[in-house]
Amino acid sequence: MKVVIIKYNAGNIRSMAFAMERLGIDYSITDNQEEIKTADKVIFPGVGEARSTMDYLQALKLDLLIKDLKQPVLGVCLGMQLMCAYSEENDTKCLGIFDETVKQFIPKNAEKVPHMGWNSIALSNSWIDASLDEAYMYFVHSYYVPVNQNTAAITDYIQPFSAALQKDNFYAVQFHPEKSATVGENVLRSFLNIQS
Amino acid sequence: MLTKRIIPCLDIKEGRTVKGINFESIRDAGDPVELASLYAQQGADELVFLDIAATNENRKTFSSLVREIARYINIPFTVGGGISSVEDASALLEAGADKVSINSAAVRNPKLIDEMAKAFGSQFVVVAIDAKKVDNPWIVHTHGGKKPTDKKLFSWAEEAQQRGAGEILFTSMNHDGTKNGFAIDALSKLNQLLSIPVIASGGAGNMGHFMDVFLLGKADAALAASIFHFGEVPLPDLKKYLKDRNISIR
Numbered sequence: 001m002k003v004v005i006i007k008y009n010a011g012n013i014r015s016m017a018f019a020m021e022r023l024g025i026d027y028s029i030t031d032n033q034e035e036i037k038t039a040d041k042v043i044f045p046g047v048g049e050a051r052s053t054m055d056y057l058q059a060l061k062l063d064l065l066i067k068d069l070k071q072p073v074l075g076v077c078l079g080m081q082l083m084c085a086y087s088e089e090n091d092t093k094c095l096g097i098f099d100e101t102v103k104q105f106i107p108k109n110a111e112k113v114p115h116m117g118w119n120s121i122a123l124s125n126s127w128i129d130a131s132l133d134e135a136y137m138y139f140v141h142s143y144y145v146p147v148n149q150n151t152a153a154i155t156d157y158i159q160p161f162s163a164a165l166q167k168d169n170f171y172a173v174q175f176h177p178e179k180s181a182t183v184g185e186n187v188l189r190s191f192l193n194i195q196s
Numbered sequence: 197m198l199t200k201r202i203i204p205c206l207d208i209k210e211g212r213t214v215k216g217i218n219f220e221s222i223r224d225a226g227d228p229v230e231l232a233s234l235y236a237q238q239g240a241d242e243l244v245f246l247d248i249a250a251t252n253e254n255r256k257t258f259s260s261l262v263r264e265i266a267r268y269i270n271i272p273f274t275v276g277g278g279i280s281s282v283e284d285a286s287a288l289l290e291a292g293a294d295k296v297s298i299n300s301a302a303v304r305n306p307k308l309i310d311e312m313a314k315a316f317g318s319q320f321v322v323v324a325i326d327a328k329k330v331d332n333p334w335i336v337h338t339h340g341g342k343k344p345t346d347k348k349l350f351s352w353a354e355e356a357q358q359r360g361a362g363e364i365l366f367t368s369m370n371h372d373g374t375k376n377g378f379a380i381d382a383l384s385k386l387n388q389l390l391s392i393p394v395i396a397s398g399g400a401g402n403m404g405h406f407m408d409v410f411l412l413g414k415a416d417a418a419l420a421a422s423i424f425h426f427g428e429v430p431l432p433d434l435k436k437y438l439k440d441r442n443i444s445i446r
Binding site: 012014018019047048049107110111112113114115116117118119120138140141142156176178180181182184 | 198241266268272291316318391416
């Protein structure tokens, strides 16, 4: 199996690469269009700000490429948010794979923003292994995707939001599986085990 | 439900942990990666690595250590010590750090917080504040607590938040090393004042202190060093103790 991690100006590419190493998976980090298109699985990581990241993807024409991929693609954190139609973060038009608006968390009472730390996920019709229902994953984010028809896992913070999504060959998680101990590595395994 | 975080802190000098470590299962007590792996297995929610030598010559050693930590550790970690520019932070991000903590450099040049938040996002920027209660006000100190400044804890923490800090790591110098418990009153006030998470540091001596810091101090996370290193408070026992008392713990 050939796994490609899309190379762009995201903050957690190295962390994702190390997670692949711990899982014993061969991977490459590349922005080469042909190499991405021919991979068996594609990982679209992300830490950073929506607007500048979209600008970067557009400059490399990776925005159009990602939308048209046919193999299983996993978006992580900002990667998941950029797969949506629009983000309130700096008024950013995104890839539009999921027809959703990414909204900003408004702090409520003791619930601070960013949502930072370990929170549990409730699976719903999910591609994530059933044994991970109610597992704690590591989240760090100030924007969220509301619950919608493509939601594959729900987490509650300030209000219920999408912890995972899926539509066709596109998979996504809001949390950081590469930083969520062994349960996070099992989420990555769930994705890597998907038959395309 | 979002859980409270327990964070062991490792002091690093020239790529090795300092302060004694007392674990039979650890072959090399000075190897930060081995100790960090053990803590990750035992259920630590995050780790902090402080480069206490923090000289220019030492920085390269620290960066390569951060890379090794990122390679083997599957939980988030923060690195701090001597970070004084966006370039310093960028090298650590590139090496695989999840967050950096800045202290003296932020007091000297508060705009550094804005610059780092803009470059890497708020979630990457932890502002560490060492403060000492002198009569009434809590006075912010720098250079490992050696230098008093003209800043006060609460106003400085608010300013750091406004400038884009994603988290505050508050160490009470009055409590640090005493093992008599955390600075509950100051933490409680800080947590009411701020809308970003607060990590409590200084004073942990037993499991009850952690219950107090979460229930009374309202802290989002609690950091400690020696009580974990010497096995006085084993992490799995601490987490069970807090869970049994209905505190939200992973």
